[in-house]
Amino acid sequence: MTDLPTTTDKKLGLVIDLDTCVGCHACVISCKGWNTENYGAPLSDQRPYGEEPMGTFLNRVHSYEVKAEGQAAQTVHFPKSCLHCENAPCVTVCPTGASYKRKEDGIVLVNEQSCIGCGLCAWACPYGARELDQEEGVMKKCTLCVDRIYNENLPEEDRQPACVRTCPAGARHFGDFADPESNVSILTAERGGMDLMPELDTAPVNKYLPPRLKDSFDDESILAPFLDPVAEETQGFMGWLDKQLSRLPGDTKTQSEDV
């Protein structure tokens, strides 16, 4: 049944650090690479080398600009995948029971053998985390790499979602939000991790860390004192050489004399 579990034993999810994400899209590629050949139907592409190529992706990176009055604009790269919401609206709308949220770890999954491809779950998701595969006609979404994180055939360091494993900036973190001592819980508490569109009451598990505030043009630079010349007068051998060379004619005029 597509009832949501009232509580889940674990709350597995991601923390995405908007401060350190550099927008390289490596997570997009590693996600597509892993998930096209593992859990469920492959992630198809349409016209990959033709006009208007499109394809199924479980993770996409947007780029935004934030501009406050009187401040420099800031670019924020914004990876977005399924947030594995506690009140997942995508699950309850499913007519066949194909969409479900696991009681043991809170991961939201699609049983592709039961999916009729009606698309209603994608309509119910505010975040655009679900995409109907145009080739297979079934709904695809982030599985939190459920086939990696428990996979004992993989080396231990690889037992995390492909996007987290590949991120060169360390902007993605995987863990259990139900455990207040986990890396993701601590990061969320320390950095003010936030929900996307909290007004829709979906209670997302994934959290986003806001970018740290940047310097302003008016700030006194803490490095300025170190830029003062260390020695005003040249001394020693170089000082003697400077004096002797200055005596010879043909020095280029300095700018101040020129003007």
Add this chain to the structure above:
Amino acid sequence: MHPAASVIIFTTLSGIGLGMLAWLGIDPTPPTGWAAFWNFLLAFALTVGGLISSTFHLGHPERALKAFTQWRTSWLSREGVCSVAALSVMGLYAAGLVFFAKPIAPLGYIGAGLSLLTVYTTSMIYAQLATIPRWNTPLTSVLYLSLAIAGGALLAGRTGAAMALLLVAAGAQLIWWMKGDTAFADRGSDLGTATGLGDRGEVRSLAHPHTSPNYLMREFVYVVARKHVQKLRIIAMLLMVALPLLILVALPANLFVIALAAASHLAGVATSRWLFFAEAEHTVGIYYGMR
């Protein structure tokens, strides 16, 4: 939202078909024999035709039977269950009238209730979606039910009731449009809340994740019909209400006149349904800096 033809046809045809079944069910002097046969044939053809059309947009229609299982949580599943129940009960009622000229009144009333319940479940598939503020209101159910009942009255030959109900439906449609135009802004979702960065300043989209449109943009960000919204609204209203009323008032009520009024009404409802989908803005559009 992408206005898929199959869904427009489905909601238009099965809406009016179920409305007609409801009127046939509560008729104190129902038609019998051949008259009953033609009446029920029309109502069933519209309803079943609509339902079959709705399976055309499915990725895997061969698994459609599974959609009857999740009635406890899913409005789409409830719609499937209700529609089969309504058609079965009305089928028995129709058989009594056609073959035995015997109205089994309780069956008729139950079938009429189930028919309207089916229209309600259809409306709730859309009205439940918080992601589409324009739909996310009880008024959506009022709109679907009033149109189904008015159209059903027209097809069932209840011209007097049809004229009054068409005006009610027109009122529901106007209020729904007016409320809908501000629904998205009233909900308060924007790029600020969508990214969580709104308290730092103005957020705008710099670059989409991909250079060409993807499934999400095709499905949720639809702009073509929105360009002509006001014109289409007037056309819908004229065809759906004004012209049928004029026909019913000006011409003597006979089969041909009613068919003419019903055809105009159906074309109007289809136009209104096209706008229903095309105008609907989904929150996903926010992430793309679009509606």
